[in-house]
Amino acid sequence: MTTQNNSSDLSNDTSLPVERILETILLFGIAVFAIVSNGLLLYVIFSKRNLHNLRNAFVANLAAADLLLAATDIIYQAIERIVIDFRPPHASLCYIILLTGVLFGAASVFNLTAMNMVRYISICYPLHFSHYLTLRRSAAIVVFVWIAAFCLAFPPLIWRPDGVVCSTTKPSGEHFVSEVIYMSSEWLFWFFIPAILIFFSYYRIYAIARSHARKISALEVVQSREMPAGSDRANSLREKKAGRMVTILFGFWVLCWMPFFIVLTISKFKSHVPAILMRLFLCLMFANSAINPIVLTWYNRELKEAIKKVLCYNKQRHSIANGDARSMAKGKTTSV
Numbered sequence: 001m002t003t004q005n006n007s008s009d010l011s012n013d014t015s016l017p018v019e020r021i022l023e024t025i026l027l028f029g030i031a032v033f034a035i036v037s038n039g040l041l042l043y044v045i046f047s048k049r050n051l052h053n054l055r056n057a058f059v060a061n062l063a064a065a066d067l068l069l070a071a072t073d074i075i076y077q078a079i080e081r082i083v084i085d086f087r088p089p090h091a092s093l094c095y096i097i098l099l100t101g102v103l104f105g106a107a108s109v110f111n112l113t114a115m116n117m118v119r120y121i122s123i124c125y126p127l128h129f130s131h132y133l134t135l136r137r138s139a140a141i142v143v144f145v146w147i148a149a150f151c152l153a154f155p156p157l158i159w160r161p162d163g164v165v166c167s168t169t170k171p172s173g174e175h176f177v178s179e180v181i182y183m184s185s186e187w188l189f190w191f192f193i194p195a196i197l198i199f200f201s202y203y204r205i206y207a208i209a210r211s212h213a214r215k216i217s218a219l220e221v222v223q224s225r226e227m228p229a230g231s232d233r234a235n236s237l238r239e240k241k242a243g244r245m246v247t248i249l250f251g252f253w254v255l256c257w258m259p260f261f262i263v264l265t266i267s268k269f270k271s272h273v274p275a276i277l278m279r280l281f282l283c284l285m286f287a288n289s290a291i292n293p294i295v296l297t298w299y300n301r302e303l304k305e306a307i308k309k310v311l312c313y314n315k316q317r318h319s320i321a322n323g324d325a326r327s328m329a330k331g332k333t334t335s336v
Helices: 003-010 017-047 054-082 091-124 126-132 135-153 162-167 173-224 228-269 275-298 301-335
Strands: none
Touching (some): 017 054, 017 275, 054 275, 091 173, 228 275
16 A cells, blocks of 8 residues: 555646645544544553553554554645645655555554454453463564564565656556565555454454353343343343444444555556545545544543543643632732
8 A cells, every 4th residue: 555656646636726625624634633532542541550451552552553644644645735736855755655654554454453363362262361462472463563564565665766656656667567566465464364364353252242142141031030032132232232343343444444455456557546536535544543543442441431531630620720810810800
């Protein structure tokens, strides 16, 4: 995935200024929300001792990748859209954006995959979780995620000339084979392998959740000797909740990433893709960095409560400060 290359093509289109402004506002909005939400998530995890555990370490790693992607590639895309005929001050900036865009984007996907596998282990093997996932192994996984992301991001910098990196998504003729191999690798490591692992883990989690719900429902029937209808309703609610979690987490990821992969591949090797589709799917892909912290917090009660406390505490401090200021102003007026 080469978002920087793609947006350079878009900067040469003849879209109306209003459209460019609206797109810039959308990109800046996504970037600001992703930076604030992921930054808040990182602050809460590192400041609250009760959140210092292995699972939240992966959450923090994912939040860091999404924050860095928003602070670099998404903001660069917004600047490129608002400035007509934008040209970077030096070609090296194109290579930096290309590297960071793929690096942080891949790290986000790989972290999401690692988190899902950790969740799978914790649910499928709860008694052996601490043995399977030690602190050293968790640190090794985090390091491996960033090394793998860098290995996926670095190769295009070797063969792509300035003209390709800074102005077009079309591969040069002499490097066509390299581009085909690289794009295939992106599909494999960025989409297919994570999709298979995530689907497998959540399928197993969902199956275990259904099994546990049925066992609990059966125990409730035996202990309370109530009519089966009530137990069936409780069972159905539990299954729907588990299914909703799977659908939201996995569905958002596919929805945000797959469309851009498809149009990028078509535009590179087949035919021209309408600019509005490229821009739409680019924004949709970037939106995943803003959606991730919402989904992660919504299904993590500890994180949700910690964030509420931080926000309420800051709001309370602000109210107290305003009250003190008004009291001082009133006192001065009275003395006068």
